[in-house]
Amino acid sequence: MSQTNGVITATISNNKLNINDNNNNNNNNNNNNVDSALDVLQNLLTLAPVLKQNLILMSQQLTQFINYSEDFQKLNSTIQLMQLKQEKLERELEEFRNDRNNIDKQLEINAEDRVYLDIGGQRFTTTVKTLIQRANSTFFQTLINEKWNVNTNSFDKPIFIDRDGRLFDIILKYLRTGELNIEEKKMLKEILTEAKFYKLRTLEDELNLMLKKDELFTPVNSFEISNQSPPCSPLSALTKSRFLPVASGLLTNSATRVLPISPFTPSKSKTHPAQTASSWRSNVSLENRLNIFLGSTLLTTEYEEKLLEFIGDDIQQQQPWRLIFRASEHGYDASDFHRCCDSFAPTVSIIQTDFGNIFGGFTSIPWSSPALRSDQADPKAFLFTLKNSLNVSPTKFPVAQEYQQSAISHNPTCGPNFGSPKNEGSDLCLRNKFNEKTNCIFFPKSYIDSTNQGGLIFAKKYFACKEVEVFTLMAI
Numbered sequence: 300m301s302q303t304n305g306v307i308t309a310t311i312s313n314n315k316l317n318i319n320d321n322n323n324n325n326n327n328n329n330n331n332n333v334d335s336a337l338d339v340l341q342n343l344l345t346l347a348p349v350l351k352q353n354l355i356l357m358s359q360q361l362t363q364f365i366n367y368s369e370d371f372q373k374l375n376s377t378i379q380l381m382q383l384k385q386e387k388l389e390r391e392l393e394e395f396r397n398d399r400n401n402i403d404k405q406l407e408i409n410a411e412d413r414v415y416l417d418i419g420g421q422r423f424t425t426t427v428k429t430l431i432q433r434a435n436s437t438f439f440q441t442l443i444n445e446k447w448n449v450n451t452n453s454f455d456k457p458i459f460i461d462r463d464g465r466l467f468d469i470i471l472k473y474l475r476t477g478e479l480n481i482e483e484k485k486m487l488k489e490i491l492t493e494a495k496f497y498k499l500r501t502l503e504d505e506l507n508l509m510l511k512k513d514e515l516f517t518p519v520n521s522f523e524i525s526n527q528s529p530p531c532s533p534l535s536a537l538t539k540s541r542f543l544p545v546a547s548g549l550l551t552n553s554a555t556r557v558l559p560i561s562p563f564t565p566s567k568s569k570t571h572p573a574q575t576a577s578s579w580r581s582n583v584s585l586e587n588r589l590n591i592f593l594g595s596t597l598l599t600t601e602y603e604e605k606l607l608e609f610i611g612d613d614i615q616q617q618q619p620w621r622l623i624f625r626a627s628e629h630g631y632d633a634s635d636f637h638r639c640c641d642s643f644a645p646t647v648s649i650i651q652t653d654f655g656n657i658f659g660g661f662t663s664i665p666w667s668s669p670a671l672r673s674d675q676a677d678p679k680a681f682l683f684t685l686k687n688s689l690n691v692s693p694t695k696f697p698v699a700q701e702y703q704q705s706a707i708s709h710n711p712t713c714g715p716n717f718g719s720p721k722n723e724g725s726d727l728c729l730r731n732k733f734n735e736k737t738n739c740i741f742f743p744k745s746y747i748d749s750t751n752q753g754g755l756i757f758a759k760k761y762f763a764c765k766e767v768e769v770f771t772l773m774a775i
Contacts, residue, residue: 416458
């Protein structure tokens with residue numbers, strides 16, 4: 300019995316020990332779990348600012364994305380609106396061109412019909428052809444299109460214009476004959492005012508030239524006529540032999556100050572005789588004061604001087620250059636160019652791109668519009684840059700000797716065309732619709748590039764023209 304009790308006692312003792320061990324283990328595990336939880340909490344507390352910053356950044360990016368989406372939608376709406384406006388403008392432009400063609404055809408039909416005018420109470424009778432086809436005046440074009448009717452316009456029902464009839468009589472004679480003989484400076488100024496009103500740009504330019512030449516001539520002519528010397532000059536120093544050559548170069552008739560003016564309509568022009576380089580340079584200082592390229596909106600005095608320098612190497616002339624074509628005024632089609640420029644020589648074509656670059660070309664032969672494209676020889680032809688995005692100073696690019704026989708290309712569907720498509724493309728070509736990106740540059744092909752900049756010295760390979768001006772020498 301005692302043995303049995305001893306075994307039981309030992310068993311109970313062992314169980315107590317086991318229980319105590321289990322409790323200790325549980326306590327240790329609990330402590331470990333608490334420590335782990337504390338570590339995790341500590342890590343979370345450490346990461347909290349970073350997480351907060353990331354959340355803020357994500358929120359900002361989300362807001363920015365939403366804003367971008369809204370801006371994109373607005374931009375897309377704007378683009379669609381612009382496309383609709385562009386389509387509308389294209390339709391209106393097409394309608395305008397059709398209307399213009401119809402008007403031109405109608406005017407051609409009515410060219411010989413009479414127009415009766417009442418200018419300030421004075422009656423005049425002329426024709427549609429005289430007012431429209433020669434003058435190319437937007438004033439008279441509008442008048443004929445909007446106010447004139449062949450069935451209602453008559454001598455008893457003339458179109459009234461509230462201007463001076465005495466001055467219009469002189470202008471009408473000019474429109475009929477291309478001649479203008481005026482002796483008094485005061486009358487020149489009065490006619491100039493009327494030319495501006497009637498939008499006769501060529502007449503306006505030529506009158507400005509006459510006035511400026513008259514101002515230059517006056518002091519010289521007064522000394523020659525009165526035989527009086529200017530202050531501080533001996534009489535012997537002023538002789539007719541010294542002053543008359545200068546005066547004759549400035550004005551044809553020193554007594555009446557009459558300048559013969561070339562007619563409005565293109566006369567089949569001839570190339571102009573060359574002059575010695577020394578005589579050309581002797582007149583540059585005088586001509587610079589006259590704005591040699593009359594009526595240009597693209598040239599500055601610096602650009603004028605550079606063009607004179609380029610041209611002076613080949614053709615030396617005393618005459619100023621007059622404007623015969625301006626795209627913004629006469630039209631951007633190749634047919635407009637040929638209508639105004641064919642048969643004129645020499646010519647300088649000045650081009651302004653939609654990016655503001657200014658460049659062009661010179662040819663000594665007249666333009667023409669044959670049925671098929673044809674290459675023309677011109678050893679004096681050259682291209683030039685005046686203003687470019689590469690900041691290269693004004694430069695002349697002569698035609699290469701081996702390509703002089705095809706320096707110029709004449710094409711009825713193109714405007715100024717320098718170089719030949721046969722030589723892997725024209726160096727510079729204005730195609731139909733000059734104000735669209737159809738004009739092309741493949742320079743250098745037939746012309747020599749001294750800048751090593753290639754076609755970018757002028758413009759991109761395909762470009763649009765903002766303005767085109769063409770000048771020819773004025774015969775005086």
